[in-house]
Amino acid sequence: MRATSLQPITAEAAPAFTLEGKVYEVQKGDESLRNFIINSYQPFIKKVVSKVCNRFIDHSMDEYSIGLVAFNEAMDQYQTGQGSKFLTFADMVIRRRIIDFIRKESRQAKTIYLDQTELDDEGGQDESYIQQKAAIHFYDEQCQIEERVEQIETYEQLLLDYGITFKVLSKNCPKHIDARENAKQVAKILVDNSGLAQHLTEKRQLPIKDLLQFVSCSRKTIERNRKYIIAVALIYIGGFSALQSYIEPEAL
Known part of the structure; x- marks a missing residue:
């Protein structure tokens, strides 16, 4: 993303009564408002994380914590020049952070698995390794498809802001x-x-x-x-x- 083409939120661009206006106040240093927004939008965060993970997510899971951090990050990074509403932007940031986390976990699981196979018999090791490799490849492809679909949806919404379908x-x-x-x-x-x-x-x-x-x-x-x-x-x-x-x- 090109920083030179994006502009920080301004009071004129984001009236105080809108969510974008509240994010502007957070960026000016209103930490109590930051906490209020995060608490208010926990259901939104959980919904986005659950959709990416394709399973129920509760407050005790690492994925949910990453979603909270990503939502907070989105408040700091949101700029009016991105041409989309804050929640659209936050949705994208959360999804990307969760996908990065899942991919990292998959790579670590693969490494641990390969270490353990040294203790197994040779025939079983070869078959299990092939299955594991295929599963990881399939999961990576699914993550890429999910990210592609999300980008297209975000882009479609952005076009609508310019009167284009x-x-x-x-x-x-x-x-x-x-x-x-x-x-x-x-x-x-x-x-x-x-x-x-x-x-x-x-x-x-x-x-x-x-x-x-x-x-x-x-x-x-x-x-x-x-x-x-x-x-x-x-x-x-x-x-x-x-x-x-x-x-x-x-x-x-």
């Missing part, structure tokens, strides 16, 4: 490869310019007039591909690794 995006996608590549380059130029990126994330509009100073294409071309350019720029800004293929160069 997947259906609208498919209709506005440039038909020719060279046109798509040009639009991707425009989006990359926009994201690399902190001022242009800030305008996009704060105003929810493409800064066409200012953008024309940095690109070689015409205003008409940018306006025609406006929604596609915004969609590509948001992939960069949001750091959606699962959507990386959509912004990589295509063969002309």
Whole structure:
């Protein structure tokens, strides 16, 4: 995620009566409010953790503690330039921390298992090792799928903040490869310019007039591909690794 394109929460951007406004007060140092928010959103935290783990989670489990820490981390890291509501952002942070924890636990379990197999007979060791390796590979794939789905859902919600749906995006996608590549380059130029990126994330509009100073294409071309350019720029800004293929160069 590009720090230069994201802006800290401001009082104007997040009114005090909203959750985002309360997070802003926490970032200013209101620790009592921090504790109040964490306590109030424990059911939300538990729900997210349980969904990732695909099983019931109670307060005594390590996964729940990691969810609490991740929610607290989300309050410190949340920025208005991310273009999403706080709970959407917190959900993503919690999921990533839980997935990282599960993968780490799986690697440790694999190491312990391999040490123990040295004490087993050779035939049983080979068969069990293959089963264990297959199970870990399958679990890693499931975690990646879960993370990919979550990123797509978050990205879809982010697009809605800009008045764009997947259906609208498919209709506005440039038909020719060279046109798509040009639009991707425009989006990359926009994201690399902190001022242009800030305008996009704060105003929810493409800064066409200012953008024309940095690109070689015409205003008409940018306006025609406006929604596609915004969609590509948001992939960069949001750091959606699962959507990386959509912004990589295509063969002309």
